Amino acid sequence: MKLVIGIVRPEKTNDVLEALYRAEVRGLSMTRVEGHGGELDRVETYRGTTVQVGVSDKVRFEIAVSDEFVQPTIDALCAGGRTGEVGDGKIFVVPVERVVRIRTGETDVAAVTPVTA
Amino acid sequence: MAAAQIDSGDTAWMLAATALVLLMTPALGLFYAGLVRSKNTLNTFMMCIAALAVATVTWAAVGYSLAFNGNSGFVGGLGNAFLHDVTFAPRDGTQIPHLLFFAFQATFCIVTTALVSGAVVERMRFGPFLAFAALWSVLVYGVLAHWAFGGGFLQAHGTLDFAGGIPVEMGSGFSALAAALAVGARKDWGRQAILPHNAVYVLLGAGLLWFGWFGFNGGSGFSTGDAGVLAFVNTLLTPACTLATWFVLDVMRARQVTAIGAATAIVVGCVGITPAAGFISPGWAMLLGVIAAVPSYAVIMLRPRSRVDETLDVLAAHGVAGFTGILFIGFFAQHSWNGVSDGLLYGNAAQLGHQALAALVAPIYAFCATFALVKLIGLFTPLRVQEGEEALGLDIVSHGEEAYPTGEGAILVPV
Numbered sequence: 001m002k003l004v005i006g007i008v009r010p011e012k013t014n015d016v017l018e019a020l021y022r023a024e025v026r027g028l029s030m031t032r033v034e035g036h037g038g039e040l041d042r043v044e045t046y047r048g049t050t051v052q053v054g055v056s057d058k059v060r061f062e063i064a065v066s067d068e069f070v071q072p073t074i075d076a077l078c079a080g081g082r083t084g085e086v087g088d089g090k091i092f093v094v095p096v097e098r099v100v101r102i103r104t105g106e107t108d109v110a111a112v113t114p115v116t117a
Numbered sequence: 118m119a120a121a122q123i124d125s126g127d128t129a130w131m132l133a134a135t136a137l138v139l140l141m142t143p144a145l146g147l148f149y150a151g152l153v154r155s156k157n158t159l160n161t162f163m164m165c166i167a168a169l170a171v172a173t174v175t176w177a178a179v180g181y182s183l184a185f186n187g188n189s190g191f192v193g194g195l196g197n198a199f200l201h202d203v204t205f206a207p208r209d210g211t212q213i214p215h216l217l218f219f220a221f222q223a224t225f226c227i228v229t230t231a232l233v234s235g236a237v238v239e240r241m242r243f244g245p246f247l248a249f250a251a252l253w254s255v256l257v258y259g260v261l262a263h264w265a266f267g268g269g270f271l272q273a274h275g276t277l278d279f280a281g282g283i284p285v286e287m288g289s290g291f292s293a294l295a296a297a298l299a300v301g302a303r304k305d306w307g308r309q310a311i312l313p314h315n316a317v318y319v320l321l322g323a324g325l326l327w328f329g330w331f332g333f334n335g336g337s338g339f340s341t342g343d344a345g346v347l348a349f350v351n352t353l354l355t356p357a358c359t360l361a362t363w364f365v366l367d368v369m370r371a372r373q374v375t376a377i378g379a380a381t382a383i384v385v386g387c388v389g390i391t392p393a394a395g396f397i398s399p400g401w402a403m404l405l406g407v408i409a410a411v412p413s414y415a416v417i418m419l420r421p422r423s424r425v426d427e428t429l430d431v432l433a434a435h436g437v438a439g440f441t442g443i444l445f446i447g448f449f450a451q452h453s454w455n456g457v458s459d460g461l462l463y464g465n466a467a468q469l470g471h472q473a474l475a476a477l478v479a480p481i482y483a484f485c486a487t488f489a490l491v492k493l494i495g496l497f498t499p500l501r502v503q504e505g506e507e508a509l510g511l512d513i514v515s516h517g518e519e520a521y522p523t524g525e526g527a528i529l530v531p532v
Contacts, residue, residue, distance in 0.1 A: 009508075011508035011509065012508075014305075014308075014309045034523075034525065034526060036526075041528075042513060042517075043517060043530065044513070044517050044518055044519065044522070044527070045517055045518070046518060046522075049529070050529075050530045051527040051528060051529055051530060052527065052528045052529075052530050053526055053527045053528075054526050054527075054528060055525070055526030083505065085505065
């Protein structure tokens with residue numbers, strides 16, 4: 001089991017969700033985050049105050065999957081999130097020690113397998 | 118020249134009415150801003166604010182003169198260009214200063230120009246929009262205002278339009294459709310759900326629009342006489358009936374009354390009564406409120422299923438409701454209330470013909486002229502932002518500001 005963390009542009013969120021859906025990856029959480037990934041700062045002016053905004057809005061996906069789903073998940077994040085410009089985001093894959101589905105008490109692979117019926 | 122006198126009561130009311138109508142433009146900005154996504158809030162609002170800057174200047178320069186100078190059929194003359202001869206003497210047919218008459222009409226031109234922006238928000242570049250607003254306010258609004266108010270062929274033939282069903286409502290609505298088709302749909306249109314980001318803005322904007330509309334309709338009699346009072350009261354009655362009808366339609370459709378639907382209903386009702394305000398009895402005005410809701414509701418339900426991204430439904434709320442109001446006069450105008458003319462119901466079938474003529478030619482002119490105008494501007498400069506910029510949002514791209522900045526991660530740049 002792995003936890004796939006994908007940080008993408010907010011405007012690509014829908015494309016990523018669609019790609020994940022096509023890859024049959026069903027369980028996920030997402031959060032709005034702010035971060036900096038080497039893209040150019042943008043300059044904003046409010047009356048006399050000019051500021052350089054170094055962090056940009058991003059969306060962070062967290063997806064726990066069984067091993068055979070790791071590559072499809074990564075592919076979906078890349079396909080949905082890429083624009084080719086600096087700032088498209090990163091994917092981190094980290095090992096997961098335990099997973100518990102709260103409703104049933106199922107653990108590990110059973111817990112990350114989507115409920116079908 | 119007849120020795121018309123300035124009436125102090127009329128003048129006092131028209132000064133206040135002018136300010137009321139001016140408020141409608143920022144109110145519309147608030148209404149529109151709530152309907153778009155948060156990343157386009159400021160740009161959408163700024164298109165309305167831009168109308169204050171651009172249309173005021175073009176109106177003073179030539180727009181007013183083309184609309185209100187002389188009685189030729191198609192367009193007025195240049196005798197009042199740059200406010201030449203627009204002074205304290207009474208405007209013909211009124212007892213208010215010509216200068217005040219100009220200012221009152223200017224606020225109409227401004228809000229109508231702002232209305233059209235609703236068709237092209239979330240993708241049109243700001244610069245080309247400014248050019249569009251400048252040309253549209255003269256070539257489309259000015260011409261239609263001449264037809265309806267300034268002694269042009271519709272007014273001369275007997276078409277009744279109290280406060281702007283022709284230039285303001287049908288003018289903006291059918292121009293919006295043309296502008297949306299000429300600029301093209303947003304890139305996300307039909308691919309993702311695009312939801313209003315703040316329904317409270319929408320409700321507050323609609324409320325302020327209604328408030329301003331008392332000046333818009335109530336002032337269009339240019340006096341405190343019967344017509345002005347009738348128009349003022351009808352501006353209360355019709356939108357309230359539209360609102361109630363909208364509740365019923367909402368319940369029939371989905372068993373729930375929606376807030377954004379309610380805000381829309383207020384606008385539809387105000388639009389519906391605009392042409393008819395001083396011409397129909399309060400009772401018929403209430404019926405108009407009920408009737409006006411139906412076609413606009415239908416267009417609002419059907420339009421998002423089409424491929425036309427007329428983004429904020431200017432056609433449904435203004436074009437269609439204005440069309441309904443203009444035709445309604447043809448049936449229900451009542452000489453005993455307006456002192457001008459009867460409609461079909463009171464034995465004057467010809468009035469319906471006059472109204473139908475306006476309902477035919479005004480939309481055609483508005484649509485064709487606007488389509489040509491947008492395409493013309495498109496020959497000189499790109500109309501739209503690039504796809505990536507559209508994704509990022511036009512607040513940052515066009516204005517370098519955000520509507521909801523957190524201030525986190527912002528570094529002060531030394532000047």
